Each structure stands twice: as C-alpha cells, then as structure tokens.
Amino acid sequence: MRIFLQRLRRYSKLGYLSFIFLVIFYFIAFFADLFVPYNYTHQWLSKSFCPPTKIHFIGPKGHFHIRPFVYNYVIVNPALRTYKEDKTKKYPIFFFVKGPERKIFGIFKTDRYLFGVQKPAGIFLFGTDLYGRDLFSRLLYGARISLSISLIGVLFSFVFGLITGGIAGYYGGVIDYIIMRFTEILMVFPSFYLMLALRAAFPLSLSSVQVYFLIVLILSIIGWAGLARIIRGMVLSIKEEEYVLAAKSMGLSDFKIITSHIIPNTFSYTITALTISIPGYIIGEAALSLLGLGIQEPYPSWGNILSSTIGNLRVLTYDPWMLIPGFFIFFVLINFNFLGDVLRSVLDPKNW
Amino acid sequence: MEKILQIKDLSIFRKIISGDTQNIIENIDMDIFKNEIFCLIGESGSGKTTIALSILKLLPISFDIISGEILFEDKNIIKMNKEEMQKIRGKKISMIFQEPSAYLNPLMISGKQIEESIKENEPDKKSRVIKILKEVGLEEKHYFSYPHQLSGGMQQRIMIAMSIINHPLLLLADEPTTALDIITIHQIIHMLKELQKKYQMSILFITHDLSIGMEIADRIGIIYKGEIVEIFKPMEIENLSHPYSKKLFNSMIGRYKKGERIKITDEKNT
Amino acid sequence: MRKLIIKRLLHIIPLVIGMSFITFLMIRFSPGSPFTTLRMNPEISPATIAALEKSFGWNKPPIIQYLDWLKNICLLNFGISFTYHTPVLTLIKYRLKNTLCLALFSLSLSWILAIPLAVIAGYKENKFIDKVLSSIAYISISLPSFFVALLFVYFVSKTNVLPLGGTRSLFGANVTPYQHFADYLSHLLVPGLVLTFVNLGWIFRLMRNNFIDVYHSPYITTAWAKGLSTKKVLFRHAFKNAINPMLTILGLEIGSLLNGAALVEIICGWPGMGSLILHAVLSKDMYVVMGSLVISGVLLIIGNLIGDILLLLTDPRIKIS
Ligand SMILES: Nc1ncnc2c1ncn2[C@@H]1O[C@H](COP(=O)(O)OP(=O)(O)OP(=O)(O)O)[C@@H](O)[C@H]1O
Numbered sequence A: 001m002r003i004f005l006q007r008l009r010r011y012s013k014l015g016y017l018s019f020i021f022l023v024i025f026y027f028i029a030f031f032a033d034l035f036v037p038y039n040y041t042h043q044w045l046s047k048s049f050c051p052p053t054k055i056h057f058i059g060p061k062g063h064f065h066i067r068p069f070v071y072n073y074v075i076v077n078p079a080l081r082t083y084k085e086d087k088t089k090k091y092p093i094f095f096f097v098k099g100p101e102r103k104i105f106g107i108f109k110t111d112r113y114l115f116g117v118q119k120p121a122g123i124f125l126f127g128t129d130l131y132g133r134d135l136f137s138r139l140l141y142g143a144r145i146s147l148s149i150s151l152i153g154v155l156f157s158f159v160f161g162l163i164t165g166g167i168a169g170y171y172g173g174v175i176d177y178i179i180m181r182f183t184e185i186l187m188v189f190p191s192f193y194l195m196l197a198l199r200a201a202f203p204l205s206l207s208s209v210q211v212y213f214l215i216v217l218i219l220s221i222i223g224w225a226g227l228a229r230i231i232r233g234m235v236l237s238i239k240e241e242e243y244v245l246a247a248k249s250m251g252l253s254d255f256k257i258i259t260s261h262i263i264p265n266t267f268s269y270t271i272t273a274l275t276i277s278i279p280g281y282i283i284g285e286a287a288l289s290l291l292g293l294g295i296q297e298p299y300p301s302w303g304n305i306l307s308s309t310i311g312n313l314r315v316l317t318y319d320p321w322m323l324i325p326g327f328f329i330f331f332v333l334i335n336f337n338f339l340g341d342v343l344r345s346v347l348d349p350k351n352w
Numbered sequence B: 001m002e003k004i005l006q007i008k009d010l011s012i013f014r015k016i017i018s019g020d021t022q023n024i025i026e027n028i029d030m031d032i033f034k035n036e037i038f039c040l041i042g043e044s045g046s047g048k049t050t051i052a053l054s055i056l057k058l059l060p061i062s063f064d065i066i067s068g069e070i071l072f073e074d075k076n077i078i079k080m081n082k083e084e085m086q087k088i089r090g091k092k093i094s095m096i097f098q099e100p101s102a103y104l105n106p107l108m109i110s111g112k113q114i115e116e117s118i119k120e121n122e123p124d125k126k127s128r129v130i131k132i133l134k135e136v137g138l139e140e141k142h143y144f145s146y147p148h149q150l151s152g153g154m155q156q157r158i159m160i161a162m163s164i165i166n167h168p169l170l171l172l173a174d175e176p177t178t179a180l181d182i183i184t185i186h187q188i189i190h191m192l193k194e195l196q197k198k199y200q201m202s203i204l205f206i207t208h209d210l211s212i213g214m215e216i217a218d219r220i221g222i223i224y225k226g227e228i229v230e231i232f233k234p235m236e237i238e239n240l241s242h243p244y245s246k247k248l249f250n251s252m253i254g255r256y257k258k259g260e261r262i263k264i265t266d267e268k269n270t
Numbered sequence C: 001m002r003k004l005i006i007k008r009l010l011h012i013i014p015l016v017i018g019m020s021f022i023t024f025l026m027i028r029f030s031p032g033s034p035f036t037t038l039r040m041n042p043e044i045s046p047a048t049i050a051a052l053e054k055s056f057g058w059n060k061p062p063i064i065q066y067l068d069w070l071k072n073i074c075l076l077n078f079g080i081s082f083t084y085h086t087p088v089l090t091l092i093k094y095r096l097k098n099t100l101c102l103a104l105f106s107l108s109l110s111w112i113l114a115i116p117l118a119v120i121a122g123y124k125e126n127k128f129i130d131k132v133l134s135s136i137a138y139i140s141i142s143l144p145s146f147f148v149a150l151l152f153v154y155f156v157s158k159t160n161v162l163p164l165g166g167t168r169s170l171f172g173a174n175v176t177p178y179q180h181f182a183d184y185l186s187h188l189l190v191p192g193l194v195l196t197f198v199n200l201g202w203i204f205r206l207m208r209n210n211f212i213d214v215y216h217s218p219y220i221t222t223a224w225a226k227g228l229s230t231k232k233v234l235f236r237h238a239f240k241n242a243i244n245p246m247l248t249i250l251g252l253e254i255g256s257l258l259n260g261a262a263l264v265e266i267i268c269g270w271p272g273m274g275s276l277i278l279h280a281v282l283s284k285d286m287y288v289v290m291g292s293l294v295i296s297g298v299l300l301i302i303g304n305l306i307g308d309i310l311l312l313l314t315d316p317r318i319k320i321s
C-alpha cells in the first residue's frame, strides 16, 4: 500500500492531490457532526429559502473587524421570498458556540458546535432550504450518507464479485458458463431502468435504515456484474502464470493459492477497478434520491437536496443555491475519475 | 565511384522523460556508393534502425539530431522541409521495415497499400502493382489480401514490392529477414540482390547476422553502441582490427564449428 | 461472415429469455400482487380485474405463468397500465418515439462535434488546444447528467431562450407540417443539448486516445515513408483505423444514451421512456415498469448487435477468425 502511494506520488503530483482531496472529503463526511454549525433537522421557520449569508469584515462605518461578522436576514417580500440584511446589529462569528444539545454518532452528547452566531441571526454558508434548514449542515450530513452508500455499495459488489468471479475464473467449466451468462443478462438492461425496476419491486415506503440498505443492495446488484467479469478475467490470466502453477505443483490448497497468490497479485488492478466504479454508485444514489425513491426526508443526501429543484422552476430560478450539492458531486466525481486515470497509467508497466 | 549518400559526423540523442538525454548515435561517418549493397551489422539496440529512420527523417519525436549532415544527391536531408521530403520518400529512397506485420495497415488490402506509393497521376497503376507482385514472387490474387491473411514471408514480400515499385535510388532494408525461416531468408536475400542489379539500386542492408552480410554485401560496416567501429570488404574479413568486430567474427566461426560438432554427436547417437 | 451474423443473432435468444425471466421474477415476487392497486380503484370493475388476472394467468403455477407471459410479450402484449388504463404497448410506443428522437439527435450531434475535435486534439497531442479540449471533455465526463440538465434548465429559465417541457407549443389546425417539425425540434433542443454535452466527453476521449494510439503505430511510419501527403496519412490511414473500433462504441452508446436520457427527460420535462418508467414506479404500475424494462433491454441488445455487425463489415481481421 505504501509503495503504491509512493509510486502514485512520484508518477503524478495531481493524481496524488486528488487522492488527498478525496481522503479529506471522506474524513469531513465521516465526522460531519464536528463541522456543522446546525443540526440537519434544525428549522428556521422565518427563513425559508434564505440566500447564503454574507460574511463581513468591514462594518457599516467602514471599520475593519478582525473577527468576521454577519447580519440578520429579514424577509422583505413573503410572496417572492426576498430577504435583506438588517444592518442595525452585527453578529460576530464565534467558534465552539453553544446550541441545542445533540448526540455525535448517536453516542456522545454535546451542545457545542464548531462555529455559529447569536440568534436570531443565523450563519448559512450555502443558504437554507424550504423548511429554513441550513444547507451547509445538510450538505455535510448528506455527504456522509451519499459517500458511505457508495463505499459500502462498492465493497458489497466487490466481495460478491470476488467470490463469483473468482469461482468462475478458477474453476471454469459449467459454473463459469452459468455465472458469465447471468452477468451478461444483467448487463443487458440499461442500468437506470434496472435500478428503477428493482426499486419498484420493493415497497415505496420503507424506514430510513431499510431504504439505506435497499439502495446499497440495488447499486451492488447493478455494479456486481461488471466487477465479477473483471475479476474473472484477472484470475484467468494469473491462473496460468508460473508462480501459481508452481504453487499448485507444491500441493497448496486452492484456498491458499487464491488468498496468498492470486489476490495479492491483483491488488493494484482491483484498487483501480474500484476507484473507477465508485462514481457510478455516487451517481446511482443521487439519481434515486433525486427522484424521491432513495433517502427520504428529513435525512439529507446530495440527491434529495437537489430534488427540490426538479420540476420546480421557481426554486431553480430564485434559489439557485439549492444546486450546490451538484457541484459537490461533480467535485468528488472529477477527483475519482482523475485518480482512476492516473492509477491506470501507474499500473501500466510501460510507465514504470 | 559515385557516392549516393554521405553521412557526416551524425549524432543523435534521445530525450528521456526525466529530462536526461541518452546518446543513441555518436559521430557516425559513412558513405554509400551507387549500385552498392552496404551492410550495417550490429547487435540489438546498437542504433541500426535509428540510422535508417534518420535518412528518411522519420525518427520518433523523442529523438533529436544534434549534429551532422546526411547528404543525398548533394543536398542535406536534415535541412529539408516536409514537401521536399515527400518528394524523396518512397520515390528516391524507400524503406523495408523490420516487422512487416506491424508496419502494414491491417485495414487496407495489400494491393492498395502498394499502389499508394505510385504518384497520383500515373496511368495503369493496378497493372503495375500486379506486375511487381509477380516480381517479388506473389500472385495476382494477393492484391486483394489483407495483411493478416498472409504469412510473415509474404508480408515481407509485400513490403519489398511497396518499396521498389518506384525504382528508388536507395533502398533501406531494415532486417528484412528476421523472424523468417532459413529457406525464406535465402529466397528473399537473393531476390533483393537480383532486384538491385535489375534496377541499379543501392541498398543499405541492416542485419545482426554477419554471415548474411558476408553473403550479399559489397562492404560491411560494424556498429557498436551507436558508433561505427569498422568498415571493410567481405574478403578482408580475416584481418579485422576492432576487438568487437573480431568477437563478432569469432562467434560466427564458432557457431559453425559448434553446429558441426552437434551434428557429429547426433550421428553417434543414432 | 453470414454465419457469424447468424451466430450473433442466435446468441440473442438466451439473452432475451434470461432477461424476460428476471423481469418476470421481479414482478411476480415483489411484495403485493400487481392487482392490489387495481382493486382499490373503484373505476375498474372486478370483472375486468378477473379477466386481466386470467389473461396473465395469475392463478397458475409460476412456470406456466412465466411461459404465458413470455408468449404475451412475444406477441407484444405487455398488459394494461393500471394508472392510464391503456395498453402498455400504446403508451410505450409514443414515449419510445420521443426517447429515440432525443437519443438519435444527441447521438448524431455529439459524434459530429466530438470526432473532428478528437482528431484535432489527437493530432496536436499535448499542445495547448489538446489540453483545452481534453479538460472540457474531463468536465463533461465528471458532470452527472442530471446536474447538467438542472444547470441548463436554470440557464434557460433565466434567459428564456428556448421552450422548456413538452414536445410542442403550437396547436391548431393551421399549423403546417414544417412549423410542426420546427416546433418539435425547438422543444427537443433543451434535453438534446444536455444529453449531447454529457455524451460528448466520452466520445471525444475514446476517439482521441484511439487516434493517438493509431497515429503512433508503425504502419503510419510506413505511410510517411511512402511519401504520402499529410492529408492522406491522416485520413486514409490514421482516421480510418482510429474510427473503426468506435463502431462498437456506437452500439454500446444506445445503452448509455437510454440511461442518460431517462434522467434528462425527467428533469427537462420531455415525455419519453424515462418519465414513463419513473411515474410507473411511483404509482406501482408494474406492467408499465416491466414493459419499459424489457423494451429498453431489447433496444440495448439491438444496439450491441448493430455495433458488432458494423465492426464485422468494416474490420477484415474479424472475418477470418
Ligand atoms: N521507441 C523507442 N523508445 C525508447 N527508446 C528507443 C526507442 N526506439 C529505440 N530506442 C533506443 O534507441 C536505441 C537504438 O535503437 P534501434 O532501434 O536503432 O536499435 P537497432 O540496432 O535497430 O536494434 P534491433 O536490432 O533490436 O532492431 C536502443 O538502445 C533503444 O534503447
């Protein structure tokens, strides 16, 4: 692993940067609780679709303030939902402020938030949604859901693909034939249609935990076929290599050969294949949630935050900050694609 | 005798990704006379192909000619632009490449690939191609064959047909016989020799096999690590001076001896 | 050659059977009979439901049911939509026409744009223009289709330059066929351009990489050595050989276009297969879901077949083996 990273760094600074970015992103998503100014359910009834809060350094009289501050936003036209800053009072931004008590990871109780301002003002870096919830906080919590689904989904497909593809490649014959035909049939469906149809095969209203695992299941069913075929191909090519033949002739068991020879030798290819396939899972989750078939309110995911803009030109036109999750998806995808490309060329023996 | 090609003090570098450069060819001087078969012999990686490619100005981008002249008909090829080169390539100087299977376009029938070399406005192109096909020992039907439908030897003959169809003054034959069996090698060598006499060409014949060189060359140049260490006529083979060419000569002799010995033991065994 | 095509065609049969079987499993074993929703609808008489149940053999053993269902879909009888009360086939026909128009529009536009740009970029490998074009392609690849659609809809709704949603805005008897066509096309533009942009990046990248691979291959050196002009080397040799493998992609594209189109259709309000299957899923209209799934699968198979056959026709190396 370390050698792998070193090689990556030496080969492409940018690829390494993508890797670091992604690690940071996943870190923030995992510890979302620690970074948010508000809880994801915290509603501000008077601040529906409030635009992103401006952060000021210069006061109304032209003085410079070391500590940045914000103004309270008051509604001007309730019908059009236009807001303006109330410049009469400044609300400086403080760190580790007190707020409503909450549980981190559902275990640790705390009433502190990383940053915030005094009520009635609020600090909404990315504005608020229909219910006046802070979009920034929801985005971070949403990242946790969206990114974890993609990781768990890819791991599920991978384990399943490893078992089936490994068996198909290693034993060949009838088993191989059956498994391969089955993957072929799965791949005949356009994945989006298959995803919706699989979703339709389950009840529409499920508890949030059920939905979460249902999405993981659906995405891994769809992603499994491709991975199984890749793994089968790798096993086939490695099976005939000399060190495996040597191990066989020494009488090692199949299991031992697979775990100690085949898997380590395909490690880097596998990592690349996984990196390349993760974007598909992120898009899949986002698409399902976007259409209202995935993660349900009040839980946030990148897809379901975006869903308020679909078929609703009003929101799209007047509250464009609701599109911000899309940029996050884009950012994560471009890093994954980049990393995938770089990994592919790092692995290419021509470039060593 | 009249010189058709003069290479003077040629040096070629290759840029490596890390920014360094690597010497491929160092200060080479060599001439090729009219109607001569000049044989360039050296081990793998010694820079033989590089020399041939530089004569056609077809070096890969990472290669740089840093000094020297290549004079053809008293003009320096290195200084020529694309249009001038187009007039020379395939018409006055043509090349047979090392691996015909990779150097033939897989999606084009062989006949068309040969026909392309002929100038745009000449008449009867197809019959000319068929004539040349017969000349190199192929048949009319091979006009319509795709390269993958031909054997290695036949592909090599297509390559040869392609390169001689315009009766060039100089033919660069880059190991035209590697990967072929002994009988085919001899057929092709003899065919080249006959074609050379017939069309009054000069040939730069590249090989790593000294015995082939002895068979067809008028003169032989030995190249070692990018430098030409010795140029001699086949009959002067016994008095070589450079240690590398001596080694090459001894290994050729040794191989024959070894071959004989194996034969003898084989007979004993049976 | 003909044998190969027949072999490919025969290969389709198990695929279609397997595909329909999986689809069948999904209807049959999803919780709740597809008729439950129907029963709750007071507008439909129990007699109709009974007739439907019978026509789909819902009370026979599953294997017989599957065979019946397979027979039915072979006769293009996909059942009746529970929400629209029309045969699924009628619904799909209309939607499919729109989806295919959308897909073909973006397919042709993205190829027309991407291929020449890819050749330019590949020819000028690592030069400024290549870097610019490749970066744009990278962005296009990394932007999810639904997000491009949302951004484009946002832009269009701000500027009002194009009609949004539906397939037409001109109605009445005195609309000439030409006006009708122009109207349809103008509605097609929003989803069409979005899908084109999404598709552009992939095609560009594949073609550029192909072109670069081919351009550095030995037979291009041969072409130069023959003294051919730059134009001939580029088009007769490099371009032809680079575009050849793209023909398989052309077939595969149908699948990816259907996928991309579905979301784009839903967001841009284009009445195609995407919004059909979505609404069917939301209202548990199982026969529509399954019909769309089978049809989309068949389209994908046809697409792959077209790609294979095109490659067979153009690549002489495959004929022999
Ligand atoms: N495409 C290339 N990339 C990197 N290095 C190259 C390339 N082509 C040639 N070289 C280097 O240039 C040197 C000379 O190569 P060249 O092809 O001229 O050798 P050669 O004498 O023709 O060998 P052979 O008998 O194997 O054909 C070699 O040492 C090789 O390392």
Ligand SMILES: [Mg+2]
Pocket: B048, B049, B050, B098, B174
């Ligand atoms: Mg060589």
